[in-house]
Amino acid sequence: MEGRRPLWSFENDPDFQPELDWIDAFVREKVQPLDYLLGSQWNIHDPEFVRLVRPLQEEVKERGLWACHLGPELGGKGYGQLKLALMNEKFGMSRFGPIVFGCQAPDSGNAEILAHYGTEEQKRTYLYPLLDNQIVSCFSMTEPQGGADPLLFTAHAEPDGEEWVINGEKWFASEADHAAFFILMVVTDPEAENPHRRMSMFIVPRNLPGIENIRNYGFYGERDDSHAHLRFTDVRVPGENMLGGRGEAFVVAQVRLGGGRMHHAMRTLAQATRAFEMMCERVVSRETKGERLAEKQLVQDKIAESWVELRQFRLLILETAWLADQGLDWKAIRKNVSAVKFAMPKLLHDISARALHLHGSLGLTHDMPFAEWVINSFHVGLADGPSEVHKVVVAREVLRDVEPADAMFPSYHRDIQVSRARALYGNPEAR
């Protein structure tokens, strides 16, 4: 289907390019320095966060670039995915880029769910403060015994009068301690015939009795240990806290995935691009055996490979964003979306690792970001589903309409093709 569509121009709208240029300069000059001064991006009540981040958020709002992923009805610009992708490429140049522009995960995805399924009252209590970054949130579905396979989840909710009572454990619930509420996926219909109709999604305020953070987990490069192992014991929520219908958790979860994956991919591309830029500065600056590193062919190989990988990955994301803008829903283009998802960790890993290596011992140190970015490549390869699962989707989609050969030999066997050509054009004159 994509193949029959016309090619798109690589030029930006003349009125959009100045916005991108403004974002680029703003992020490089004012936002990137925050990475060296502040702790977690989600610690929004930290006085230093308030002092440094709030004024920058105001500048973004004045420029009309706040929370642009939202539709106009929620105060966004209604930009299409292609523009959002290009903007996120800029936001990704800093750890604080997304929160300064009002589109950080998991809040952006959670906001989309609330906008779609929340009642007016829930929007007032959760959505609008979330959009304004007055609160932050947590999305919690993974459990200790299984993440990549949601059918292994056992945390459950049972109805009791007008309420639901939640019991069970959740795992790697990022930013649970900073969150004002969770969007929580739990089993409500264990006997449902269709296993994908067994779970429902709930809004769960963080401060309810019965919610315990057993402990937080952290990993190299993170400022705080922020991924919670949670226990829910007889936690009661009112019936209206169910988002979407009973048994519809998978449908609800999809609302947050498509656009979010593209934006995340562009931010990851930005991180890999920064690694590449650093690699380039290093190889033209450092000399060994009488010449710059840049003159060594094995070094040139790394530069050339990295450049091509960045361009290829960027085009794949932009093509996917463009397809979404043609009105195809995320499900229709899931081959592209999953391809982006599994290409992303490899790109970040390979380019960050080359940059680390080319910086020699300095590259390994805490003074350089490369080890952190290599670790981050494993993060992006796991969160939101491991690469293997996404490769299966791509292969399945690619092979879906491929016809098997109807004879012993493949349809492209030379003899078969020659017969076909002769049937069409006759025998060529002997030469």
Ligand SMILES: Cc1cc2nc3c(=O)[nH]c(=O)nc-3n(C[C@H](O)[C@H](O)[C@H](O)COP(=O)(O)OP(=O)(O)OC[C@H]3O[C@@H](n4cnc5c(N)ncnc54)[C@H](O)[C@@H]3O)c2cc1C
């Ligand atoms: C930094 C970070 C933040 C996260 N934040 C959140 C969050 O906020 N909320 C939340 O709910 N979850 C979160 N997660 C959890 C994440 O979604 C899970 O880690 C992910 O779904 C994988 O689940 P798992 O860790 O249990 O790995 P497992 O399911 O145990 O898989 C382990 C490995 O097995 C292999 N594997 C798995 N399935 C297949 C398959 N079908 N075919 C072949 N090989 C396979 C892969 O190599 C995979 O990496 C986060 C994870 C990370 C790393």
